[in-house]
Amino acid sequence: MRMSTACCLLLSLIGFTSQDTLAADRPNVVVILADDLGYSDIGCxxxxxxxxxxxxLAADGLRYTQFYNTARCWPTRAALLTGYYPQQVGRDALPNLPxxxxxxxxxxxxxxxxLLRPLGYRSYLSGKWHVxxxxxxxxxxxxLTMDDHGRFFYPEKTTKDDVVQPPIPRGTDYYQTTAITDHALECLQEHAAKYQTQPFFHYVAYTCPHFPLHAPAADIVKYxxxxxxxWDAARQxxxxxxxxxxxxxxxxSELEPEIGPPYDFPAAIAELGDKEVNRELPWDSLTDDQRAFQAAKMEIHAAMVDRMDQEIGRILAQLKSMEVYNDTLILFLSDNGASxxxxxxxxxxxxxxxxxxAESYLCLGPGWSSASNTPFRRHKTWVHEGGTSTPLIAxxxxxxxxxxxxxxxxxxxxDIAPTLVELAGGEWPTSFQGHTLPPxxxxxxxxxxxxxxxxxxxxxxxHEGNRALRRxxxxxxxxxxxxxxxxxxANDRAESHDLISGLPQKAAALQAEWERMTSEFESLRHP
Known part of the structure; x- marks a missing residue:
């Protein structure tokens, strides 16, 4: 098999020979996407x-410190899989377009x-679809898609190869994070048995630690x-x-007690009772009952992240057993910050x-979300750093x-899609059915x-009226x-010191660029 130009360049940069790469010309790829995972929610x-x-993985690879998402689940998934901003492809709204x-x-x-199939890749999905x-x-x-986003223990809607599956009966030991991994292993094992001469792209999209806070009891007790x-102490x-x-x-960043959830659900707050707290209040201002309830919620969140890591370990073991671990690019990231x-x-x-x-339904809430997003401000849906900056491990x-x-x-x-197309030996398409594509x-x-x-x-x-541009x-x-x-x-990732009054020309230039790009995206949708 012929080695791709991209991989030849890459290998020449790091001084490896083709023998060192086990004669592989293109890497396998496993993209692991967490859901609502904050910047500081994993050990590394x-x-x-x-x-x-x-x-x-981080110790043997790379950690990116300034990697961004779109601040929300489905726009990020569209961007990851298409290589375009979700507004360019109709998956999020523009000022004048839905x-x-x-x-x-x-x-x-x-x-x-x-894009990868013509380059010889087989592709697998295990987990959340939302596209x-x-x-x-x-x-x-x-x-295998997890289309029931409110039940980790007995989801009522999943699909396998686009066929709707029966609901999971109650009383079983089913847990969604484990089920996603089970399917991933099935795909990898079949690939090893039938398609070992072909490279693969496996997209593992975990639904955790997105609410509801559901986790196996044995994992919760660890925390x-x-x-x-x-949360004050955890953030520090x-x-x-x-x-x-x-x-x-x-x-x-400082706590923002005036900032609550992005959407108001007063009936839910009333049902949850006085133990729930929907603001980033100082911990010592809470009652004893509130502190106990809030601490228990974070124990569950931690258990969900812990279980995901355990399941990732099973995938890594499978790759090693297939003897493809060394030539598999693994990317781990999150779709947005904590919620x-x-x-x-x-x-x-x-x-x-x-x-x-399974009978409980809890959400992390703003206090612990701020801890998960340490050291940044705000949360999922906002386009401040807390909503948009999350880990990337390569x-x-x-x-x-x-x-x-x-x-x-x-x-x-x-950046993910063009990276993978280049590594696969392809070029980004410039036309489709006779029409020129946007860059x-x-x-x-x-x-x-x-x-x-x-x-x-x-x-x-x-996203939803929240707007930003970084240059x-x-x-x-x-x-x-x-x-x-x-x-x-460069010196204020916490977005604590507003410079707009002292640098009006810089602000005006960035605003003009934001408006130009926004106009271009609207023109693309309605030329």
Missing amino acids: YGSEIETPNLDA GGARGGRPAWARLLPK DGTPIQSGFDHS KGRYDAG SRWERIQELGLVSGSL AEIMIRSDGHNPAAPLGS HWPNGISQHGALRHQVGHVI APGHSLIRSFQSDTDEERAVWWL GEFKLVAAKGEPWQLYNL
């Missing part, structure tokens, strides 16, 4: 949660499996009492660890049920020579596998209905 990014498998989770993606915005269309129609060879000191401890690791410098949402859905909440069990023994290194360059989920806004990460790149780029955001060290950001603010992220 500052957490006290036990994540030895992810920590090992968009969202229910469709609108144009035919030219093909997903990664359709328009269906996986098999979109190019995946096998899929009993761990969070009794509260994580911040100290983040600085030790060299991930972020500057200062820790401040508080609501009750699906089967409701039984206050008499053990917290974290691990590939035969393609990444540095171990445990950090990458401080700016990256975004729109992909993403930047391949391949150069960054060897060193930080010094390129300056613009990264753009818009170089400066970020212009505004929450819905609020004026623009300007921050220098």
Whole structure:
């Protein structure tokens, strides 16, 4: 098989020979996506949660300190799989155009499996879909989707290869994070048996630690009492660890007691009772009952992250047993920051049920979300750093020579698709059915596998009226209905010191660029 130009370049950069790569010309790829995982929610990014498998990947690979998402689940998934901003492909709204989770993606915005199939790849999906269309129609060879987002123990809607499956009966030992992994292992085992001469792309999209807070009791008990000191103490401890690791410098963001969930569900707050807290209040201002209830919620969140790491360990073991671990690029990331949402859905909440069990329905809430997003401000749906900046781990023994290194360059989920197409030996398509395609806004990460790149780029955001643009060290950001603010992220990732009054020309230039890009995206949708 002929080695791709991209891989030849990469291997020449790091001095490997073709023999060193086990004669593989293109890597396998496993993309692991967590759901509502905050920046500091795993050990190698500052957490006290036990994540030895992810920590090992980071120790032998790379951690990106300034990697971004779209601030929300379905827009991020669209961006990851298409290589375009979700607003470009109808998966999120523009000021004068609708968009969202229910469709609108144009035919030219093909997903990664359709781009990788002509290059010889087989593609598999295990987990959350949340994209328009269906996986098999979109190019995946096998899929298991988790379409019931309110039940970890007995979901009522899943599909396998686009076929709706029976509901999971109550009283079984089913747990969704484990079921996702079971399917991933089935796909990998079949691939090893039937298609070992072909490379594969496996998209493992876990539904955790998204609400509801559901976890096996044995995992919860590991964290009993761990969070009794509260979110203030957790934030400070994580911040100290983040600085030790060299991930972020500057200062820790302040709590914002005036900021609550992004959506108001007063009936849910009333049903949950006085123990629930829907603001980032100082821990010592809470009652004893509130502190006990809140600490228990974080114990469950930690258990969900811990269980995900355990299941990732099973996938790594499978790759090793197939003898493809060294030539598999593994990327781990999150779809957005931790969530401040508080609501009750699906089967409701039984206050008499053990917290974290199937009959309970709890959400993390803004206090613990701020801890998960340490050291940043705000949460999922906001386009401040807390909503948009999350981990990216890259691990590939035969393609990444540095171990445990950090990458401080700016990256975004729109970079994943062009990176994988290039590694697969392909070129990004410029036309579709005779029509010229818009240039992909993403930047391949391949150069960054060897060193930080010094390129300056613009990264753009818009979600539910929250808007931002980052270019170089400066970020212009505004929450819905609020004026623009300007921050220098080189020394203020916490977005604490608004510079707009002192640098009006810089702010005006970034605003003009945000408006130009927004106009271009609207023109693309309605030329």
